[in-house]
Amino acid sequence: xxxxxxxxxxxxxxxxxxxxxxxxxxxxxxxxxxxxxxxxxxxxxxxxxxxxxxxxxxxxxxxxxxxxxxxxxxxxxxxxxxxxxxxxxxxxxxxxxxxxxxxxxxxxxxxxxxxxxxxxxxxxxxxxxxxxxxxxxxxxxxxxxxxxxxxxxxxxxxxxxxxxxxxxxxxxxxxxxxxxxxxxxxxxxxxxxxxxxxxxxxxxxxxxxxxxxxxxxxxxxxxxxxxxxxxxxxxxxxxxxxxxxxxxxxxxxxxxxxxxxxxxxxxxxxxxxxxxxxxxxx
Numbered sequence: 001x002x003x004x005x006x007x008x009x010x011x012x013x014x015x016x017x018x019x020x021x022x023x024x025x026x027x028x029x030x031x032x033x034x035x036x037x038x039x040x041x042x043x044x045x046x047x048x049x050x051x052x053x054x055x056x057x058x059x060x061x062x063x064x065x066x067x068x069x070x071x072x073x074x075x076x077x078x079x080x081x082x083x084x085x086x087x088x089x090x091x092x093x094x095x096x097x098x099x100x101x102x103x104x105x106x107x108x109x110x111x112x113x114x115x116x117x118x119x120x121x122x123x124x125x126x127x128x129x130x131x132x133x134x135x136x137x138x139x140x141x142x143x144x145x146x147x148x149x150x151x152x153x154x155x156x157x158x159x160x161x162x163x164x165x166x167x168x169x170x171x172x173x174x175x176x177x178x179x180x181x182x183x184x185x186x187x188x189x190x191x192x193x194x195x196x197x198x199x200x201x202x203x204x205x206x207x208x209x210x211x212x213x214x215x216x217x218x219x220x221x222x223x224x225x226x227x228x229x230x231x232x233x234x235x236x237x238x239x240x241x242x243x244x245x246x247x248x249x250x251x252x253x254x255x256x257x258x259x260x261x262x263x264x265x266x267x268x269x270x271x272x273x274x275x276x277x278x279x280x281x282x
Contacts, residue, residue: 007270007271007273007274009269009270009273010267010270010271010273012270013263013266013267013269013270014267016263016266017260017264017266017267020256020259020260020263021260023252023256024253024256024257024260027249027252027253028253030244030249031244031246031249031250031253033244034243034244035242035243035244036242036243036244036245036249037050037241037242038242046241046242047242049241050238050241050242053234053237053238054238056152056154056161056234057231057234057235057238059152059161060151060152060227060230060231060234061231063149063150063151063152063227064224064227064228064231066148066149067148067149067150067220067223067224067227068224069128069129069148070148070166070168070220071217071220071221071224072128072129073128073129073131073133073146074133074168074213074216074217074220075128075217076126076127076128077126077128077132077133077134077171077213078213078214078216078217079126080122080123080125080126080134081126081134081171081173081206081209081210081213082210083122084119084122084123084134084173084177084206084210085203085206085207087115087118087119087122088119088177088199088202088203089203090115091112091115091116091199092196092199092200092203094108094111094112094115095108095112095186095192095195095196095199096196098186098189098192098195099189099192099193099196100189101189105186105187105188105191105192106187109185109187112186116179116180116183117180119177119179120179120180122134123135123173123174123177131146132170133146133168133170133171133213134170134171134172134173134174134209135170135172135173135174136170136172136174136175137170144169144170144172145167145168145169145170146167146168146169146170147165147166147167147168148165148166148167148168148220149163149164149165150164150165150166150220150223150227151163151164151223151227152164166216166219166220166223168216171208171209171210171212171213172209173205173206173209176202176205176209177202177205177206179202182198183195183198183199183202184198
């Protein structure tokens, strides 16, 4: 039955055109923004996951900056510790030379005193942004260890987050290498013999401290590289979930544009159908 009040064909064609236009708008938005899932209404589950991951990415980027500061602090202390080992080795050489009777012990002691002052100067100067890992306390406030934020641990999807730190303790050269008051002054072969045993103890303490700082520096460097790789992987994961596949979107856009043209033609034909009823009344 044909009716001039209800055009079922036009209604169907109009709904088809509306659906095609909606899909075309979504595709154009995806292409222009580069995001397949840009809002929660696009896909609430994936959007929620992506936002959680993006917040974690921001946190890890901040951790990268903190690790860089920690690396620099340890690098300064490590360089100072290695320099101190060299100075103690030079002091040891002077003390060994003082074991002979026919040397000027006074001049040797003067050289030793100068190098001891250099060691003390290095200990005082080996600080970065107010933190000195060679001193008795790192910041002058009885703090003996430095915590460097290394990672964020999340329990399950959207679960609780806890911070993980790498703790680096001061090697306290300020106390353990108190050469100016503890190292025997050389006046003869007897005092030189006593000083030799003492400098060996100090040298081993300095080597141990320098090695500890080197291990800490390597650990921070490894963690920094891991965090950088983690940020890249998480960013790629978010991109895979939410970004627009441009090749696919291009093909979909072409198809929808063709469907739109066909839908318009179909609606035009459906709208013209009631006009044919006029032939019945001629």
